[in-house]
Amino acid sequence: MSKKNSRLVFSTDSGKHCPKCEFSIDNCQCKNNTVADSDGIVRISRETKGRKGKGVSIISGIALNDDGLKKIAKKLKQQCGCGGSVKNxxxxxxxxxxxxLKAALEKDGYKVKLAGS
Structure with a gap:
């Protein structure tokens, strides 16, 4: 006897659904409320690994959801005249x-430390 799965995966009305909250992908509740753990200090580190020697600055420790991080990233990209993205x-x-970057984040009220070399 097969076990029937009661979770909704796809609907012709709204398309794909999130496996966690079962809302449609566009209205997913769990992705908007997820916030990274933070100790209150924003760290800016420099990384070149896997980028063919080109350096990027990694800003971590901001306790915001994905949408909030994207707004901050957009503001910083405009101030520095460079590209960037939000990942993990x-x-x-x-x-x-x-x-x-440190000066811009401190102006917004964050406590910032430069990590690494």
Whole structure:
């Protein structure tokens, strides 16, 4: 006898559904409320691993959801004149201007430390 699965995966009305909250993918409740763990200190580190020697600045420790991180990333990209993205609750900026990033985040009221070399 087969066990019947009661979770909704797809609906012709709203398309695909999230496996956790069972809302449609566009209205997913769990993705908007997920926040990274933070100790209150924002850290800016420099990383070159896997990028063919090109350095990026990784900003981590901001306790916001994905949408909030994207807003901050957009503001920082405009101020530094560079590209960037949000991945795994961290902002990756395609620049080595860590002092400029630190000043911009401190202006917004964050406690910032430069991590690494």
């Amino acid at each position: 609750f961290a902002i990756e900026m395609q620049t080595d201007q860590r002092d400029k």
